[in-house]
Amino acid sequence: MYKLYWSPGSANMTPHAILEEIGVPYELIKIDTSKGEQRNPDYLKVNPHARVPTLVYDGGKLMYEAAAISLFLIERHPGTGLAPEPGHADRAPFLQWLAYLTNTVQEACMHWWHPENFVAGEDHQAAVKRTTEARLAKMFGLIDAHLAQSGPYLCGNTFYACDYYCAMLARWTRAMTAPAHTHPRVRDLVRAAMARPAYARMLEMEGIAQPS
Numbered sequence: 048m049y050k051l052y053w054s055p056g057s058a059n060m061t062p063h064a065i066l067e068e069i070g071v072p073y074e075l076i077k078i079d080t081s082k083g084e085q086r087n088p089d090y091l092k093v094n095p096h097a098r099v100p101t102l103v104y105d106g107g108k109l110m111y112e113a114a115a116i117s118l119f120l121i122e123r124h125p126g127t128g129l130a131p132e133p134g135h136a137d138r139a140p141f142l143q144w145l146a147y148l149t150n151t152v153q154e155a156c157m158h159w160w161h162p163e164n165f166v167a168g169e170d171h172q173a174a175v176k177r178t179t180e181a182r183l184a185k186m187f188g189l190i191d192a193h194l195a196q197s198g199p200y201l202c203g204n205t206f207y208a209c210d211y212y213c214a215m216l217a218r219w220t221r222a223m224t225a226p227a228h229t230h231p232r233v234r235d236l237v238r239a240a241m242a243r244p245a246y247a248r249m250l251e252m253e254g255i256a257q258p259s
């Protein structure tokens with residue numbers, strides 16, 4: 048049975064929704080990052096990077112990185128349709144979007160949520176947040192333009208795990224001046240994710256809501 052270490056609304060959202068899509072039994076182990084539980088010695092043995100999510104599989108093997116966990120789970124459980132097979136025409140854009148979202152958009156979100164990890168001093172941190180917010184607005188603007196031209200989903204007509212990832216990151220912008228879902232096509236994508244029972248169950252289980 049899988050175990051997923053998670054914290055409400057964190058990068059676990061996507062792998063958590065995918066576990067719900069797959070429908071296998073799994074155990075959730077809460078690590079409340081708002082209380083600093085990711086730095087508890089016991090959890091550091093699980094993930095020395097002090098981050099969530101971490102997946103436990105095959106009776107004790109450990110894996111972290113939300114995008115990698117997502118792909119790993121999908122490939123282990125064929126039939127979800129959440130990733131195009133190698134050779135499929137959607138494979139290249141799927142990999143592109145998943146990597147872009149986790150490398151670039153997610154990192155920018157981390158600058159906004161945790162400017163103290165990047166620079167000292169309140170003024171500097173406020174400046175990092177302002178700059179990051181403008182960068183994220185531009186990124187989601189470009190995503191919105193792409194969806195307008197080639198959507199309704201990131202790879203066209205099929206909803207994949209990269210769309211879940213985009214919906215998750217859109218939620219992370221909810222406290223910004225111009226949240227991602229104020230872009231109409233991004234909003235439609237978020238609504239499409241929320242309309243999937245697995246994503247809706249994940250939101251409920253994590254005790255979180257998503258503006259859209």
Ligand SMILES: N[C@@H](CCC(=O)N[C@@H](CS)C(=O)NCC(=O)O)C(=O)O
Pocket residue numbers: 056057058059080085097098099100111112113114149153157161
């Ligand atoms: N690249 C990692 C990042 C995970 C990550 O940053 N998780 C955040 C929550 S969204 C976390 O654990 N933060 C705790 C901390 O920064 O101390 C992934 O995608 O899994």
